[in-house]
Amino acid sequence: MATQTANLESAAQPSDRAGLISPAKPRLLYIDNLRTALITFVVIGHLSVTYGFDADWTYYEGGEINPIFSIVQIFIVAIGISFAMPLFFMIAGNFTPPAYDRKGLMRFLVDRLMRLGVPWLFFEVFINPFIHYAVDVHGGDCQGALYDCQYQGTFWQYLKDFPVASGSFGDGPVWFLEALLVFSIFYALWRTIADRTNSFRNDPQNRPVGVPRNWVIGLFALLIGLTTFFIRIWFSAGYYYEPLHFEFAHFPVYIVLFIAGLWAYRGNWLVEFSDRQAKTWFWVALGLIFALPFLMIGFGALSGTFDESGFGGANWLSLSYSLWESFICISMIITMLCWFRRSFDHQGRLARFMSRTSFAVYIIHPGIIVPLALALSDIEMNLSLKFLLVTPIALVLCYAVAYALINIPVVRKFV
Numbered sequence: 001m002a003t004q005t006a007n008l009e010s011a012a013q014p015s016d017r018a019g020l021i022s023p024a025k026p027r028l029l030y031i032d033n034l035r036t037a038l039i040t041f042v043v044i045g046h047l048s049v050t051y052g053f054d055a056d057w058t059y060y061e062g063g064e065i066n067p068i069f070s071i072v073q074i075f076i077v078a079i080g081i082s083f084a085m086p087l088f089f090m091i092a093g094n095f096t097p098p099a100y101d102r103k104g105l106m107r108f109l110v111d112r113l114m115r116l117g118v119p120w121l122f123f124e125v126f127i128n129p130f131i132h133y134a135v136d137v138h139g140g141d142c143q144g145a146l147y148d149c150q151y152q153g154t155f156w157q158y159l160k161d162f163p164v165a166s167g168s169f170g171d172g173p174v175w176f177l178e179a180l181l182v183f184s185i186f187y188a189l190w191r192t193i194a195d196r197t198n199s200f201r202n203d204p205q206n207r208p209v210g211v212p213r214n215w216v217i218g219l220f221a222l223l224i225g226l227t228t229f230f231i232r233i234w235f236s237a238g239y240y241y242e243p244l245h246f247e248f249a250h251f252p253v254y255i256v257l258f259i260a261g262l263w264a265y266r267g268n269w270l271v272e273f274s275d276r277q278a279k280t281w282f283w284v285a286l287g288l289i290f291a292l293p294f295l296m297i298g299f300g301a302l303s304g305t306f307d308e309s310g311f312g313g314a315n316w317l318s319l320s321y322s323l324w325e326s327f328i329c330i331s332m333i334i335t336m337l338c339w340f341r342r343s344f345d346h347q348g349r350l351a352r353f354m355s356r357t358s359f360a361v362y363i364i365h366p367g368i369i370v371p372l373a374l375a376l377s378d379i380e381m382n383l384s385l386k387f388l389l390v391t392p393i394a395l396v397l398c399y400a401v402a403y404a405l406i407n408i409p410v411v412r413k414f415v
Contacts, residue, residue: 028270028271028345029344029345029346029347030340030341030344030345031091031270031340032347032351032355033340033344033345033347033351033355034087034091034336034337034340034344035088035091035355035358036351036354036355036358037340038084038087038088039358039359039361039362040354040358040361040395041080041084042084042173042362042365043361043365043369043394043395043398044391044395045076045077045080045081045084046365046366046369047369047373047387047390047391047394048073048076048077048387049077050369050370050373050387051063051065051373051383051384051386051387051390052065052069052070052073052077052383052387053065053070053073053074056238056240058131058132058135058171058172058366058370059131059135059370059373059374061373061377061383061386063382063383064382064383065382065383065384066382066383066384066385069384069387070384074296075289075292078292079289079292079328079332082325082328082329082332083328083329083332083333083336085176085250085254086250086253086254086257086329086333087257087332087333087336087337088176089179089180089183089254089255089257089258089261090257090258090260090261090264090333091261092180092183092258092261093183093257093258093259093260093261093262093264093265094261094262094264094265094270095261095265096184096187096258096261096262096265097262097265097266098265099111100187100188100191105188105191105192108184108188109184109185109188112181112184112185113181114413114414115414116177116178116180116181116184117177117181118414119174119177119363119414119415120170120174120177120178120181122363122414123171123172123173123174123363123364123366124169124171124174127172127363127364127366127367128171128172128366129155129158129159129162130155130367131366131367131370131371132158132162133151133155133158133162134370134371134374135370135374136151136158137151138374138377168240168242168243168244168245169243169244169245170243170244170245170246171245172366173362173363173365173366174363175244175245175246175247178244178245178246179246179251179254180258183255183258187262210267210272211267211269211272211273211274211277214277214280214281217281217330217334220256220260220330221326221327221329221330221331222323222326222327224252224253224256224326224329224330225322225323225324225325225326225327226322226323227252227256228249228250228252228253228322228325228326229318229319229322229323231248231249231251231252232249232311232312232313232318232322233312233313233314233318234312235247235248235249235312236249236308236311236312236313236318237249237250237311237312238311239312249311249312253325253326253329257329257333270337270341271341273334273337273338275338275342277334278334278335278337278338278339281330281331281334281335282331282334282335284327284331285328285331285332285335288324288327288328288331289328291324292324295320295321295324298310298317298320299317353399353403354399356403356406357399357402357403357406358402359415360402360403360405360406360411360415361398361399361402363415364398364401364402364405365394365398368394368397368398368401369394369398372390372393372394372397373390376390402415
C-alpha cells in the first residue's frame with residue numbers, strides 16, 4: 001500500500017473529462033487504464049452485435065455464425081453488460097464531488113453542460129444522422145433502417161424528417177452522457193441544499209468509516225437485484241423509454257453505483273479496498289460465471305426457444321436473472337478495480353495515447369464501425385471470422401480519428 005500511495009502522489013495532475021477524471025487529486029493511472037479498457041470493450045461489443053446476434057444496435061449484418069463463437073459471445077456480452085456501464089457510473093460518481101468542491105454550483109453545472117452536453121449534441125446532430133442514412137441507403141438487413149429498406153433520396157432530404165423518424169435524442173452511446181448529466185444536476189441540487197442547511201461538511205471526520213465489509217456489499221448487491229426485479233415487472237430489459245432512450249431495467253444499478261462512487265471518493269475506497277477482500281469477490285464472480293450456462297438453460301438454450309420472460313415480469317426467471325446480474329456486477333467491479341490497481345497502475349506511450357483519446361473514441365465509434373461494416377458487407381465469409389478480422393482495423397481507425405479530432409483546438413475543450 002505504501003508503494004501505491006507513492007505512485008499516486010507522484011502522478012501528474014489530469015484534466016477533467018466528462019466527470020470521469022478530476023484534477024482534485026493526483027491521477028489514478030489504473031482508473032485511467034480501466035476506463036480505456038472499458039471503452040475499448042464497448043467498441044468491440046458493438047462490433048460483436050454487428051457480426052453476431054440481433055440486438056439494439058444501428059446495423060446488424062446477418063449471416064452464418066460459428067456456434068462456438070456464438071456461445072463465447074453470449075458469455076462475454078452478458079457479463080460485460082452486467083458490470084461495464086455500472087462501473088462507468090461509479091467512476092463518474094467518484095470524481096464528481098471534487099469537481100463540485102473546486103468549482104462550486106454554477107461553474108460545475110456549466111462545465112457539465114459543456115463536457116457532456118456538447119459531445120451529446122455533436123453526436124445527435126452530425127454522427128447519428130450520417131450513420132442512419134448510410135444504413136438506410138445500403139438497405140441489407142434493415143435492422144437500423146428508419147425509412148424504407150433502401151432509401152433513395154439525398155442526405156439533405158433525409159435530414160428533414162430524421163428527428164421525427166428517429167423519435168429519440170439519446171441514441172447509440174450518448175445515452176450515458178445524457179444520464180450522467182441528469183445525475184450531475186441532481187447531485188448539484190442536493191449539495192446546494194445540504195450546504196445551505198449545514199448538513200454536509202467537506203472534512204475528513206464526516207467521511208464514511210472505512211471500506212464496507214463483505215456482508216454489507218452482499219446485502220447491497222441483494223437489494224440492487226430485488227429492486228431491479230421489481231422495476232422489470234413494468235420495464236423489461238430491452239425496453240427503451242423515448243425520447244430519452246433510457247433502458248429503465250438497468251437504471252437501479254446505474255443510480256446506486258453512481259451514489260456508491262460519491263461515497264467511494266469520501267472514503268477513499270478505490271485506494272483502501274484490500275486485495276484480500278477482492279479475492280473473495282473474485283471467487284464469487286467466477287462462481288457466477290460458471291452458473292451462467294444453467295441460467296441460459298432456464299432461458300431455453302437447450303430447447304431452441306428463447307424465453308424472453310426472463311428479461312422482465314413477475315416470474316422466477318426474471319428474479320434469477322436480476323439477482324445474477326446484480327451480484328456479477330458488484331463482484332466484477334471489485335475484481336476489476338483491484339486487479340487494475342495492482343497490475344496496471346502505470347502507463348507507457350501507448351497507454352497514455354489511448355487514455356487521452358478514449359473519451360473521443362466513445363463518442364465517435366459508431367460513425368467509424370458502422371460505415372466500415374457497410375463498406376465490407378459485400379465480402380462473403382463466416383461472420384465469426386469477419387468479426388476477428390474487422391475488429392483490429394476498426395479499433396485502429398477509431399483511435400486514429402479520435403487523435404486527429406482532439407488535436408483540433410475547439411474539440412480539445414470538450415474531450
